[in-house]
Amino acid sequence: MIPTIYFLILSAVLFVMGTVGFLIKKDLITQFMCVEVMLNAANIAFVAFAASTSSFDGQIIVFFIITVAAAEAAVGLAIILLVYKQKKTIKSEDSSLMKG
Amino acid sequence: MAVFLFALLSITCIGSILGMILFKNQAYCALFLILAFVCTGGLFGLMNAPFIAVVQIIIYAGAIMVLFIFVIMMIDIRRGLTPEKKKWILYPSLGIGLILIIELIFVLNRALGSSGTQVSEAVGSPKILGKILFTKYLYPFEITSVLIMAALVGAIVLIKDKDKT
Secondary structure (H helix, E strand, O other): EEEEHHHHHHHHHHHHHHHHHHHHOEHHHHHHHHHHHHHHHHHHHHHHHHHOOOOOOHHHHHHHHHHHHHHHHHHHHHHHHHHHHHHHHEEEHHHHOOOO | OOHHHHHHHHHHHHHHHHHHHHHHHHHHHHHHHHHHHHHHHHHHHOOOOOHHHHHHHHHHHHHHHHHHHHHHHHHHHHHOOOOOOOOHHHHHHHHHHHHHHHHHHHHHHHHHOOOOOOOOOOOOOHHHHHHHHHOHHHHHHHHHHHHHHHHHHHHHHHOOOOOOO
């Protein structure tokens, strides 16, 4: 069998890749995808801990995380579309003024 | 065999996320992300969570990424991406990432402790998960439905043309 620590290290690596990608990418859509990568890394850690303690609560929490991620994606993408309609750009650094 | 499968899936996952960060075109980014999500689903299967694996592939790789691709389709990427302004941000963010990964591996290593170091054989079958979901986690489940309803209404209200009413 596979040691749990492998899964945890993979989850840490994925989380950090999501964070770095969020910081270095400039367009809102790819930044949003990096947030999804971070959520996925958290999911891997949850399922790994659930498997190592042989309880099912971790898997239920992952189920809820996926549901919330779907809701978040719907609202977030609507906001990105609104930003594009108003400013004709999807670069995050172009919408730095809080004037609407 | 299981270790080989784990190595294959995790390397594909990490490689496709690297591709997502390095490519400029958002459509390619979305396709790379779908590959990464499918690999994550396979990893969930390796951890004896078949239900979560299927949910991952249907909802994440299916539904959420289709949303992303629709939005990419509606946005004119070439007009939306103005030329670069700042380039210095790369090095500090790599430094932050390095610090974060050292921290995370340290913390996860400590957190594992004595609770078990092997992936157990107990399979999270849909039957058991459904039983827990509708007894112990009934209220969170119902609240999630309200949340999704709110997200649906919110997305419609945000996108609606205010001039036409």
